[in-house]
Amino acid sequence: MRLEARQVSFRYAKGDRRILTHVDLCVEAGERVALVGPSGCGKSTLARILAGYLAPSEGTVLWNGKPLPAKGFCPVQLICQHPELSVNPRHRMSKILCEAWTPDADIAEAMGIEAEWLSRRPNELSGGELQRFCIVRALAPQTKFLVCDEISTMLDVITQAQIWELLLRVAKKNGLGMIVITHNGALANRVCDRIISLPEINGDASIHPH
Secondary structure (H helix, E strand, C coil): CEEEEEEEEEECCCCCCEEEEEEEEEEECCCEEEEECCCCCCHHHHHHHHCCCCCCCEEEEEECCEECCCCCCCCEEEECCCHHHHCCCCCCHHHHHHCCCCCCHHHHHHCCCCHHHHHCCHHHCCHHHHHHHHHHHHCCCCCCEEEEECCCCCCCHHHHHHHHHHHHHHHHHHCCEEEEECCCHHHHHHHCCEEEEHHHHCCCCCCCCC
16 A cells, blocks of 8 residues: 655645645555655645645545545544644534544553543643544544644653654554654654655655655
8 A cells, every 4th residue: 555646736726826846755554754844845735635635736646546535534644733623622522533433442541541531622621632632533443644744743752752652553553654744853763764855855856765
């Protein structure tokens, strides 16, 4: 299995400003790839395109050689930096979590999710607590690729380490491919097999792994 972006370009509806130009990217099942680059270079836009949240202006995204499904559970799951933007504020956390799947107690416990949190709404949790739910929700059995967009920047160092340890363990067990978007070079080197600079592949340039 593989996740591919083929000649993906994106521009805003108003004006001619291009964020992405002819980007080619391929991630194999079980591979962990860091995507780095300066603010404003299009990393988060590409993340949303890869997960099917945003349609490219040009090009296509393929999972296992086929377009991402338009309906149902997407095999590519996005975990974003601001978890409050990816949940329904009116729902309780038990409903938000179980809309995707009912996780094993071991995973919820390993992520530090407490039972009493399930009855709360998103605004009753801290950013770190809410992010834990979003990560567990993304680890449904149907998930084949994770796109992690600066998912641990809001968390303290100890919590970051715990979350990445769990993610890597689950990814290895399930053969998940991962795209890790981060400004943290040490993190990229620690958790990823290769590092790609978005400016190097944005505009028909070649991929240069570090």
